[in-house]
Amino acid sequence: MQNISTENQETCELFAALKLLSPGTYLREGIDYILQSKTGGLIVLGDTPEILDLTEGGFRINCPYTPTRLYELSKMDGAIILSEDIKHIVHANVTLRTSPAISSDETGLRHRTADKFARETEHIVLAVSQSRNTLTLYLKNQCYIFREHPTLLSGANQTMFAQTQHLKALQNAVTILNWAELSGNATLVDVVAAIQLCERVRRAEQELDRYRIELGTQTESLQYVIPELATEIESGLLIIKDYYHESLRDASEAFEAILGLDAHSLADQSNISEALGYSRDVRNSFEVLESRGYRMLSQVPRIPFSIVENIVRKFKTLDRVNTAAVGELQAVDGVGKARASTIKNTLAHMKSTSVQPEVLALSAFE
Numbered sequence: 001m002q003n004i005s006t007e008n009q010e011t012c013e014l015f016a017a018l019k020l021l022s023p024g025t026y027l028r029e030g031i032d033y034i035l036q037s038k039t040g041g042l043i044v045l046g047d048t049p050e051i052l053d054l055t056e057g058g059f060r061i062n063c064p065y066t067p068t069r070l071y072e073l074s075k076m077d078g079a080i081i082l083s084e085d086i087k088h089i090v091h092a093n094v095t096l097r098t099s100p101a102i103s104s105d106e107t108g109l110r111h112r113t114a115d116k117f118a119r120e121t122e123h124i125v126l127a128v129s130q131s132r133n134t135l136t137l138y139l140k141n142q143c144y145i146f147r148e149h150p151t152l153l154s155g156a157n158q159t160m161f162a163q164t165q166h167l168k169a170l171q172n173a174v175t176i177l178n179w180a181e182l183s184g185n186a187t188l189v190d191v192v193a194a195i196q197l198c199e200r201v202r203r204a205e206q207e208l209d210r211y212r213i214e215l216g217t218q219t220e221s222l223q224y225v226i227p228e229l230a231t232e233i234e235s236g237l238l239i240i241k242d243y244y245h246e247s248l249r250d251a252s253e254a255f256e257a258i259l260g261l262d263a264h265s266l267a268d269q270s271n272i273s274e275a276l277g278y279s280r281d282v283r284n285s286f287e288v289l290e291s292r293g294y295r296m297l298s299q300v301p302r303i304p305f306s307i308v309e310n311i312v313r314k315f316k317t318l319d320r321v322n323t324a325a326v327g328e329l330q331a332v333d334g335v336g337k338a339r340a341s342t343i344k345n346t347l348a349h350m351k352s353t354s355v356q357p358e359v360l361a362l363s364a365f366e
Helices: 009-020 026-037 049-053 067-073 109-121 149-182 188-218 229-243 251-259 269-276 305-315 318-323 326-330 336-353
Strands: 041-045 059-064 079-082 088-096 124-128 135-139 142-145
Touching: 009 135, 009 142, 009 188, 026 041, 026 067, 026 124, 041 109, 059 067, 067 088, 109 124, 109 135, 149 188, 149 229, 149 336, 188 229, 188 251, 188 269, 229 251, 251 269, 305 318, 318 336, 326 336
Parallel strands: 041 079
Antiparallel strands: 041 124, 059 088, 079 088, 124 135, 135 142
16 A cells, blocks of 8 residues: 655654653653752753854763763753763753844743754754753754643543544444445545544544653553554545545645644534535535545555556546456556456455445444
C-alpha cells in the first residue's frame, strides 16, 4: 500500500524532540532531578558555533553528561549547553543573548529567553519553571508544556475510549462504502462520512502516540496498538485519493486541506466536501460518484501500489477495472496474466461477499 504522510514537518520534529525527554531516558532523569528539587533551569540542546556565538559568560566544562551533574549545575542562574548528541555538558552558567527583533508571548524571564533563543537558533531549549515546577520545551516557533502523570493517564484513557468508538464507526462507514462502490451507488454522503471518521481515528492515534512518549516507561497500558489500525487508517485515507474532484490539480491539495482542518471544522462535513472539491451542500447531493479504485485495488494480495497506480492511470475508474477483460488488465505494465486473474477474482469475491448494509443503519456507538 502507499505510504501516505499524515504529519507535517513541524509535528515530526516535535515528536522527535519529545522522545528525547520521555520518562526513562537519560536526559529526562536529569530533568526530573531538577523538577524534584524545584530549583528551575534553562538547558540548550546543541553546541553549534551559531549557538555558542550567542552565549556569554559562564564557563566551559566539556564533561560527560550525567543526570546528577545536570542537576548540580542547574543550581546556578545561567543556562546549560549540552552537546548535540546529549553526551556532554559543554558550558554552564552562561547568558543567552537573543535578538530584540524576535518577539515572544512568554512573560517569565527564563521562559521568554528560552522561547526567543529557540526561535533564533532553531534548536531545542528546555525551561524548567521554579515556581510552577513544570517542564516546557521550545523548538523553533513551537512550545510544548509537559503534563503531570495523573493528567496524562486521564487524557490517555479518554482518548483510547474515543478512538475505539470512532474505529467502530469507521468500520461501519467503510462497509457501507464498499457496498456502494461495488454496486455503483456511492454518494458524496458515503464518501465524506468515511473520510471524517478515518481522520478522527488517525488524530486519536496521533494523540495517543504523544501520550505514549510523555508517559514513557511509566505505563504499559498504552503500548498496545490495535493490529489492524494502521491498515484501517491508510485504507481510509485512500478514499480521499479515490474521490477528490478533478477540478483539483492532484490529491495532495485535498489531503492538505482535510488534514489541516481543526477539530471544530472537521466536525462539519461541509468542510470535508469542500476540501475534496465538491459543493458544501453534502446532504442534498445525490450524484453518484465513481471511485478511481486506489482503495479497492490496494486490497488485492501481492499488488504493489506502483502497479495499482498503473492500473488506475489506464482505466480511470474502478468500474472500468471491474468490467475489463483479463487480457486488458494483462496489458498494464507490471500486471501480467497471473496478477490480472488475481485482480479479477479478488474484485469478484469482494462484490459477492458485500451485503446491503441496512443492518448498519443503527448508531455505530451502540
